[in-house]
Amino acid sequence: MKRLGLLGGTFDPPHYGHLVLAEQARIQLQLDRVLFIPAAQPPHKPTAEVTPIAHRLQMLELAIAGNPFFEISRADIDRPGPHYTVDLLTILREAYPEAEFFFLMGSDSLVDLPRWRDPHRLIQMTWLAVMPRPGYVVHMPLLEQALPGISRRLIWLDAPFLDIASHDLRRRVRQGGSIRYLVPPEVEAYIHAHGLYRNADRPSTP
Numbered sequence: 001m002k003r004l005g006l007l008g009g010t011f012d013p014p015h016y017g018h019l020v021l022a023e024q025a026r027i028q029l030q031l032d033r034v035l036f037i038p039a040a041q042p043p044h045k046p047t048a049e050v051t052p053i054a055h056r057l058q059m060l061e062l063a064i065a066g067n068p069f070f071e072i073s074r075a076d077i078d079r080p081g082p083h084y085t086v087d088l089l090t091i092l093r094e095a096y097p098e099a100e101f102f103f104l105m106g107s108d109s110l111v112d113l114p115r116w117r118d119p120h121r122l123i124q125m126t127w128l129a130v131m132p133r134p135g136y137v138v139h140m141p142l143l144e145q146a147l148p149g150i151s152r153r154l155i156w157l158d159a160p161f162l163d164i165a166s167h168d169l170r171r172r173v174r175q176g177g178s179i180r181y182l183v184p185p186e187v188e189a190y191i192h193a194h195g196l197y198r199n200a201d202r203p204s205t206p
């Protein structure tokens with residue numbers, strides 16, 4: 001495999017924002033495959049507030065089913081957390097020695113990138129393909145100051161602004177609202193069947 005898209009996330013729950021990011025990157029960057037990489041322990045999210053990985057993994061399987069170019073990697077499940085991306089890229093490089101990496105993200109992640117673990121090394125290890133996200137304007141001179149050379153590693157995807165976010169979906173479910181048309185129907189059904197996000201207490205592992 002030559003050109004590999006990598007979409008790391010919490011996917012709590014997965015939604016159409018994730019799927020559009022992956023699909024637009026696949027087409028625009030001519031990727032051979034996109035790996036969805038759920039982080040069991042995302043470094044910048046409080047562990048107690050994240051849904052057990054077994055639920056998130058099952059929802060992600062439902063979300064990507066039917067797209068032959070999409071695949072799930074267990075790389076950030078099968079190793080101890082917190083799941084820093086620079087370590088993930090090191091592991092994936094061993095697994096895919098020949099591949100060119102494109103780490104996919106929304107512009108909120110790009111704004112946060114200087115606070116990730118070893119971001120200087122990270123940007124040497126992969127291209128960053130970024131989808132603009134409402135509310136997260138990237139100030140390039142400031143970013144370039146924090147991470148010299150980053151501009152040359154960035155690819156902006158041409159995608160519509162999609163104001164869909166997992167935290168907003170969780171809030172809607174908790175308040176008895178609708179998430180229809182914001183997540184794939186199979187994901188919506190899973191959330192309701194398992195009573196996810198109904199209250200602030202975390203559900204148990206399925």
Ligand SMILES: Nc1ncnc2c1ncn2[C@@H]1O[C@H](COP(=O)(O)OP(=O)(O)OP(=O)(O)O)[C@@H](O)[C@H]1O
Pocket residue numbers: 008009010011012016017018021104105106107108109131132133162163164165166167168
């Ligand atoms: N609507 C969107 N548009 C562009 N990128 C997105 C969108 N939703 C998520 N992403 C990107 O996908 C990656 C994984 O996101 P994540 O699983 O944390 O979802 P999220 O919606 O950002 O969650 P939360 O609202 O809980 O922070 C991140 O890089 C994020 O920027």
Ligand SMILES: O=C(O)c1ccc[n+]([C@@H]2O[C@H](COP(=O)([O-])O)[C@@H](O)[C@H]2O)c1
Pocket residue numbers: 007008009010011037039041042043044045083084085086109115116117
């Ligand atoms: O490496 C880091 O320091 C780091 C900090 C925050 C997030 N990440 C990764 O970015 C991806 C999206 O994370 P999140 O919290 O936005 O769901 C996921 O793969 C995380 O492991 C990585």
